[in-house]
Amino acid sequence: MATKQRSSSAALLRYLGVRLALVVPTVLILVTLVFFLMRVIGDPISAKLGGQLTPDELERRREAAGYNRPIFVQYFEYLGNVVQGDFGTASKDNRKILDVVLTNGAATVELVCWSLIIAFLVGIPLGRLAARYHDRLADVTIRFFAVLVYAAPVFFLGLVLKLIFGAHGLGILPTSMRVSRTTELALADLGYDSHFMIVDALRSGQWVYISDVLKHAILPAVALGLMEAGIFIRLIRINLLETLRTDYVVAARARGVAERRVVSKHAFRNALIPVVTVMGMEIALMLCGAILTETTFEWPGLGYALSQYLLARDFVAVQGIVTAIALLVAVISFLIDVINALVDPRVRY
Amino acid sequence: MAFSKKFAAALAVAATAGLVLSACGNSKHEDTETTTPPAADETAAAETTPATGDEAGDETEAAGGDETLTGAAKVLADAGVATPVALTIQYNPDHYGDASAEEYGAIKEQLEETGLFTVTLNSTEWVTYSQERIANYSIYQLGWFPDYPDADNYLSVFFSKDNFLGNKFDEPAVQALIDEQRVTTDEAARAELISQLQSLVAEYLPTLPLLQGRQVAVIGTNVNEPPVLDASFQFRFANIQKDNDPTAVVKVGTTDMVTSLDPAGSYDNGSYLVQTNVYPMVLSFAPGNPVPTPELAESCEFSEDGATYTCKIKDGLKWANGNTLDANDVKFTFDRQLTIADPEGPSSLLGSLDSVTVPDPLTVEFHLNAPNDVTWEQILASPVGPVVDDEVFSATELTPDADIVAANAFAGAYTIKTWKINEVAEFTPNPDYAGVQGTPQNGGIIMTYYKESSNMRLNIESGEDDVAWRSLTATDIASLESSDAVEVVYGPGGEIRYIVFNVETMPGDTPEQKLAIRQAIAMSIDRDELSEVVYAGTYSPLCSYVPEGLPGANTAVCDLYNQ
Numbered sequence: 057m058a059t060k061q062r063s064s065s066a067a068l069l070r071y072l073g074v075r076l077a078l079v080v081p082t083v084l085i086l087v088t089l090v091f092f093l094m095r096v097i098g099d100p101i102s103a104k105l106g107g108q109l110t111p112d113e114l115e116r117r118r119e120a121a122g123y124n125r126p127i128f129v130q131y132f133e134y135l136g137n138v139v140q141g142d143f144g145t146a147s148k149d150n151r152k153i154l155d156v157v158l159t160n161g162a163a164t165v166e167l168v169c170w171s172l173i174i175a176f177l178v179g180i181p182l183g184r185l186a187a188r189y190h191d192r193l194a195d196v197t198i199r200f201f202a203v204l205v206y207a208a209p210v211f212f213l214g215l216v217l218k219l220i221f222g223a224h225g226l227g228i229l230p231t232s233m234r235v236s237r238t239t240e241l242a243l244a245d246l247g248y249d250s251h252f253m254i255v256d257a258l259r260s261g262q263w264v265y266i267s268d269v270l271k272h273a274i275l276p277a278v279a280l281g282l283m284e285a286g287i288f289i290r291l292i293r294i295n296l297l298e299t300l301r302t303d304y305v306v307a308a309r310a311r312g313v314a315e316r317r318v319v320s321k322h323a324f325r326n327a328l329i330p331v332v333t334v335m336g337m338e339i340a341l342m343l344c345g346a347i348l349t350e351t352t353f354e355w356p357g358l359g360y361a362l363s364q365y366l367l368a369r370d371f372v373a374v375q376g377i378v379t380a381i382a383l384l385v386a387v388i389s390f391l392i393d394v395i396n397a398l399v400d401p402r403v404r405y
Numbered sequence: 406m407a408f409s410k411k412f413a414a415a416l417a418v419a420a421t422a423g424l425v426l427s428a429c430g431n432s433k434h435e436d437t438e439t440t441t442p443p444a445a446d447e448t449a450a451a452e453t454t455p456a457t458g459d460e461a462g463d464e465t466e467a468a469g470g471d472e473t474l475t476g477a478a479k480v481l482a483d484a485g486v487a488t489p490v491a492l493t494i495q496y497n498p499d500h501y502g503d504a505s506a507e508e509y510g511a512i513k514e515q516l517e518e519t520g521l522f523t524v525t526l527n528s529t530e531w532v533t534y535s536q537e538r539i540a541n542y543s544i545y546q547l548g549w550f551p552d553y554p555d556a557d558n559y560l561s562v563f564f565s566k567d568n569f570l571g572n573k574f575d576e577p578a579v580q581a582l583i584d585e586q587r588v589t590t591d592e593a594a595r596a597e598l599i600s601q602l603q604s605l606v607a608e609y610l611p612t613l614p615l616l617q618g619r620q621v622a623v624i625g626t627n628v629n630e631p632p633v634l635d636a637s638f639q640f641r642f643a644n645i646q647k648d649n650d651p652t653a654v655v656k657v658g659t660t661d662m663v664t665s666l667d668p669a670g671s672y673d674n675g676s677y678l679v680q681t682n683v684y685p686m687v688l689s690f691a692p693g694n695p696v697p698t699p700e701l702a703e704s705c706e707f708s709e710d711g712a713t714y715t716c717k718i719k720d721g722l723k724w725a726n727g728n729t730l731d732a733n734d735v736k737f738t739f740d741r742q743l744t745i746a747d748p749e750g751p752s753s754l755l756g757s758l759d760s761v762t763v764p765d766p767l768t769v770e771f772h773l774n775a776p777n778d779v780t781w782e783q784i785l786a787s788p789v790g791p792v793v794d795d796e797v798f799s800a801t802e803l804t805p806d807a808d809i810v811a812a813n814a815f816a817g818a819y820t821i822k823t824w825k826i827n828e829v830a831e832f833t834p835n836p837d838y839a840g841v842q843g844t845p846q847n848g849g850i851i852m853t854y855y856k857e858s859s860n861m862r863l864n865i866e867s868g869e870d871d872v873a874w875r876s877l878t879a880t881d882i883a884s885l886e887s888s889d890a891v892e893v894v895y896g897p898g899g900e901i902r903y904i905v906f907n908v909e910t911m912p913g914d915t916p917e918q919k920l921a922i923r924q925a926i927a928m929s930i931d932r933d934e935l936s937e938v939v940y941a942g943t944y945s946p947l948c949s950y951v952p953e954g955l956p957g958a959n960t961a962v963c964d965l966y967n968q
Binding site: 097098099100101102103104105106107108109110111112113117118120121147148149150151218222223224227230231232233236237238240241244351352353354356360363364367369 | 499500531532533534535536538539547548549567568569571656662663664665667670672673746748749753803805806823826827828829831851853855856857860863864866867869
C-alpha cells in the first residue's frame with residue numbers, strides 16, 4: 057500500500073515537473089515569434105518620426121538605435137539580456153519594461169480578479185438554476201442570456217455599459233481609469249503604492265477611497281466578467297445535469313433527500329471539477345479579453361500598455377509584455393494543473 | 406514672373422492628404438528636370454472660371470487650343486493631357502485622425518465630379534506609410550505640426566532641395582528665396598520675401614495646402630480663466646484658473662502621450678507640453694505673443710558679423726532644488742543635445758549651431774555656422790530649447806524621468822510632484838519662477854493622459870476634468886459646442902494638412918503635363934467643403950503655405966487656382 061502511495065506521489069511529481077519544464081520552451085517560442093514578427097512590421101523611429109524627417113536622417117537614427125544590425129545579432133542580444141533579467145527599456149516612453157510589467161501587471165491581475173468575482177457571482181447561481189429547472193422557462197432564459205453575454209464582444213458590451221451608466225446615461229458610475237485621480241494621488245501621498253488599488257485603499261482605511269476604487273472597478277469587471285459568466289453558466293449547467301443523472305444522485309433521491317439538498321450537497325461539488333479543469337484556459341482567455349476591456353475603460357493594465365506599444369512599434373516593450381503575459385498564463389495553467397491533479401485522481405500523466 | 410503679393414489674414418493650418426497618381430495609360434516619367442510654370446497672369450486667366458462638373462465632364466479627350474474650355478479642363482488640354490487622368494491617392498487612416506478617410510473620400514468625389522479625373526484611394530497603416538511614402542507614393546497625404554512658430558518652418562523644410570518630403574522638387578529660384586529670407590533681419594523685408602516665396606511655390610505646386618487646424622480646448626463652466634491659446638502653439642498651465650480661486654487645483658486631460666521628461670530624448674507634443682511648463686528657456690513665448698522673449702536671458706543680440714548670438718543670463722537664478730542656474734546650464738543643455746543626438750530627440754533642429762561658449766557664468770555665446778540666421782531665436786524657443794540642470798542631468802546619455810523628478814530639477818512655472826508617465830502627473834506651482842509665463846493662477850495641475858479621446862470627452866462632460874486639451878474628434882467638438890456643461894475655446898493652430906506630389910513619378914508624360922495635372926487638381930478641390938462637411942469647422946481652409954497668424958502668410962494658392 058505504502059509502495060503504491062509512493063509511486064503515486066512520484067508520478068504526480070514527475071507529471072508536475074514535466075508541466076513546469078514545458079513552460080520554458082512555450083515562452084521561448086512565443087518570444088521568438090513576437091521578436092521576428094515585430095521587426096517585419098516596422099520600427100519605433102519610423103512610427104514616430106516618419107512624417108517629419110528626411111530619409112537620410114531617419115536612416116541615421118535607425119542606425120544609431122541599432123535597428124539596422126543583423127536581426128540574429130539583435131535576437132541573441134535580446135535573449136541574453138532577458139536571461140539576465142533585463143527586459144530593456146521602451147523607446148516610446150523610456151519606461152523600464154520590468155516596471156511596466158510589475159505596475160501594469162498588477163492592474164491586470166486586479167481586473168481579472170474582479171471579473172472572476174463577477175463571473176462566479178453570476179455564473180454559478182444561474183448555472184445551478186438552469187440545471188435545476190432543466191428545459192423550463194428559467195433554463196431557456198438563462199441559456200439565452202449566457203449565449204448573449206458570451207457572444208457579445210467585450211468592447212461592445214463595454215461601450216453599452218458606458219452609455220448606460222456613464223455621463224451620457226445615468227451618470228452614476230465612472231467609465232474610465234482604475235480610480236479617480238485625486239484618490240490615486242492621495243494614496244501615493246500616503247505612501248501606499250503596491251500597484252493594487254484595492255489593497256492601497258484598504259490600507260488607508262478610508263471608505264471614500266475604498267468606494268472610489270470599487271466604483272471604478274464595477275463596469276470593467278462586469279464587461280469582462282459577464283463574458284466568463286456565460287461560459288460558467290453553460291459549463292455548470294451541463295455538468296450538473298450529468299451529475300444529477302449519476303447513480304449516486306439517483307440513490308440519494310431514492311432515499312428521499314430533498315431535490316434542493318441533492319443539488320447543493322451531492323451533485324454541485326462534483327459538477328465543479330470540470331470547471332476547475334477549464335479555468336486555466338479561461339483565465340488565459342480573460343487576459344485576451346482584458347486587452348479590449350482595458351482599452352475601452354482606460355484601465356492601465358498590461359493589455360492597455362500592449363496596445364499602445366504595438367501602435368508605436370515598440371519592439372522591446374511588446375516583447376517584454378508578451379513574455380510577461382506568456383509567463384502569467386503558463387504559471388496559472390501550471391497551478392490549475394496542480395489543483396486538478398490533487399482534486400481529480402484521474403488526471404495524471 | 407509675376408508674383409501674387411497679397412498679404413491676407415489667413416487662419417488656416419492644415420494637414421495632409423495622400424494621393425498616389427497611378428498613370429493608367431500614361432507611362433511614368435523619370436525626368437529630373439522641372440518645368441517653368443506658366444506666368445501667374447496666364448495661369449490666373451486660365452482659371453478665372455474654374456471648371457464645373459458639367460463643363461469638364463463634356464471633355465474626355467485632350468483638346469489643346471479649344472477656346473471653349475475653361476479652368477482645369479483648359480489647363481489639362483493646353484498641356485496635351487488626355488482625360489480622365491487616373492489617379493491613385495494614398496492616405497493614412499491612423500496618424501492624422503480618424504477623419505482622414507472621410508476627407509479623402511470627399512477629395513475623390515470633388516476630383517471625379519469634374520470628369521477630368523478617376524481616383525483610386527489607397528490607405529496604409531502609419532508605420533508602413535512613413536517608410537513607403539518616398540519610394541512608392543507619388544501623390545500622398547501628409548500633415549505638419551511646426552517645431553517653432555515661424556514661416557520658415559513651413560517653407561525651408563518642404564521646398565529646399567533634399568527636403569523631408571523626398572518629392573524631388575528642386576527649384577533654384579525657390580531655394581534662393583528660402584536662403585535669402587533666413588538671413589534677412591528686417592522684418593518687413595523678410596515678410597515680403599516670404600510672400601514672394603509662397604507665390605512662386607504656388608506656381609510649381611510641389612505640395613497642395615488644404616486645411617489649417619485650430620487649437621481647441623474644452624473647459625468646464627467652473628473655469629473662469631481658460632488657457633491662452635496663441636500662435637506660439639504652447640499650452641501653458643500658469644494662467645488657468647477655476648472657481649476664481651488661485652489655490653484651486655485644475656484637472657486637465659489630454660491624449661498627447663509623453664516620451665520623456667528629458668528634452669534630449671523627445672520630439673513630440675506631449676513631452677513638449679510638460680517641458681514648457683517645468684523647464685525654463687533662454688527665450689520663450691509670453692502669453693499672447695508669438696515672438697520669442699528673453700526668459701532666462703536678460704537680453705540677447707547678434708554680433709556685428711551675425712555669426713555669434715550672445716545672451717546675458719539673469720543673476721541669482723536657482724533650480725527648485727537649490728542648484729545654481731546660470732550660463733553653464735545653458736551650454737550644458739545644448740552641448741548634451743548635440744552629444745546625445747538621441748534617435749527620438751530634437752537635436753536635428755540645431756543644424757545651424759556650431760558651438761557654445763561661456764565667457765563668464767552670466768554670459769553664453771552661441772556660435773552659428775551661418776550668419777544672421779533669423780530662425781535662431783525661434784529655435785531657442787523650440788523643443789530643443791528647454792534648459793536642464795547640469796548637476797542632475799547626464800552629459801552623455803538620457804536621464805530617466807524618475808531621477809529628474811526625484812532631484813526636483815525644475816525651474817519653470819511648475820515642478821512635478823507625482824509622475825506616472827502617460828497615466829497621471831501632478832504639477833505644483835514653483836514659487837521662485839519669474840519667467841515670461843507669469844505667476845501661476847492656480848494651486849496646481851493634475852494631468853490625466855487618455856488613450857481614447859471618447860473617455861476624455863466623457864470626463865470633461867461629467868466634470869471629472871476641468872479642461873480637455875488635444876485632441877478631441879471634430880464630431881465630439883461639434884457636439885460639445887451645444888453642451889451647457891462645457892465651453893469650447895479656440896486659438897490659432899499651427900497644424901496643416903496637405904497633399905504631396907512627387908514631381909518625378911506622378912502621372913504626366915512631361916514635366917509640363919505633370920504641372921498641369923497638379924494645377925488642375927488644385928482648381929478642382931473645394932477646401933470650404935472639406936472644412937465644413939468633414940471637420941465641422943475645426944479645420945479651416947489653408948490657402949497658402951504659411952498658416953494665417955504668422956508673419957508673411959498670404960493666400961497665394963487660392964488666388965491662383967480657386968478664385
